[in-house]
Amino acid sequence: DTAVSQTPKYLVTQMGNDKSIKCEQNLGHDTMYWYKQDSKKFLKIMFSYNNKELIINETVPNRFSPKSPDKAHLNLHINSLELGDSAVYFCASSGRLAGADTQYFGPGTRLTVL
Amino acid sequence: QKEVEQDPGPLSVPEGAIVSLNCTYSNSAFQYFMWYRQYSRKGPELLMYTYSSGNKEDGRFTAQVDKSSKYISLFIRDSQPSDSATYLCAMSAGITGGGNKLTFGTGTQLKVEL
Numbered sequence: 001d002t003a004v005s006q007t008p009k010y011l012v013t014q015m016g017n018d019k020s021i022k023c024e025q026n027l028g029h030d031t032m033y034w035y036k037q038d039s040k041k042f043l044k045i046m047f048s049y050n051n052k053e054l055i056i057n058e059t060v061p062n063r064f065s066p067k068s069p070d071k072a073h074l075n076l077h078i079n080s081l082e083l084g085d086s087a088v089y090f091c092a093s094s095g096r097l098a099g100a101d102t103q104y105f106g107p108g109t110r111l112t113v114l
Numbered sequence: 115q116k117e118v119e120q121d122p123g124p125l126s127v128p129e130g131a132i133v134s135l136n137c138t139y140s141n142s143a144f145q146y147f148m149w150y151r152q153y154s155r156k157g158p159e160l161l162m163y164t165y166s167s168g169n170k171e172d173g174r175f176t177a178q179v180d181k182s183s184k185y186i187s188l189f190i191r192d193s194q195p196s197d198s199a200t201y202l203c204a205m206s207a208g209i210t211g212g213g214n215k216l217t218f219g220t221g222t223q224l225k226v227e228l
Contacts, residue, residue: 004157031214041122041200043158043218056215090157094214102148103216105157 003027004106006091012112013081021076021109023091031055032074033092033103034066043090049074078111086113117141120203120219129228133190137203137219140184144205144217147179149188152200152221161201162188165208193226200224 004025013019025032033056034046048056052068063079074091091106120137127133135149146165150158162177164170164186170177176189186205190197203219 041152041202041221041223043202043221045215048215058215102160102163103214104160105150107157108155110155 004091004093004104006106006109008109009107010110010112012114014114015081015083017081018077018079019081019111020078021089021091021111023074023076023106025072025091025093025104027093027095027104029093029095029104030071031094032068032071033094034074034076035090035092035105037088037090037108039087081113083113086111115140117217118203118205118219121222122220124223124225126225126227127193129193129195129226131193131226133193133197133224133226135188135190135201135203135222135224137186138184139186139205139217141205141207141217142184143207146206146208147177147186148204148216149175149177150202150204152202154199158202195226195228198225
């Protein structure tokens with residue numbers, strides 16, 4: 001069973017379009033995250049949600065809007081897509097391990113904006 | 115200056131070699147240190163987790179943390195071709211309740227050759 005799953009795996013779209021990426025975790029974790037990995041493999045946090053509440057918002061353009069309908073799901077909607085949004089987007093969820101949150105990642109969504 | 119510095123490689127070693135991967139960091143608040151392995155076109159997977167200073171061993175992998183030098187290492191013994199991947203260090207101050215922000219290094223690409 002996949003612990004953290006994302007759909008779609010690949011997304012190719014035109015500039016200016018609006019698209020959504022979905023994430024689900026079956027680990028029973030309370031906290032979920034969105035990360036962006038650029039072409040140089042640098043992984044940077046975008047958002048975190050804890051029990052459907054936004055906790056971390058890392059200076060991401062407001063074209064990006066996360067939504068958490070319940071604690072097992074965290075979706076990412078992107079408006080007016082730009083070329084620079086092309087990247088791999090990873091969802092993660094975290095559980096406690098010896099006092100700290102340890103994050104488990106999904107397989108990623110490779111977004112290409114043309 | 116980035117909070118976490120990691121040599122991107124690529125690092126190429128023969129099968130059976132001992133591999134040493136390292137990261138330096140500048141934020142004294144970091145207490146939790148992780149190593150993630152990322153295969154091509156896959157999500158990062160948690161490999162090792164260490165709290166504060168010291169060593170931790172798991173099979174062929176050993177993680178070391180030296181907080182006084184702000185330096186962490188991952189050693190891989192008897193390296194195998196299946197270890198070929200990008201290795202990302204990550205660290206956090208360990209704030210819980212959804213506010214645990216992992217800061218990643220840029221990753222070191224490792225290739226183990228037959």
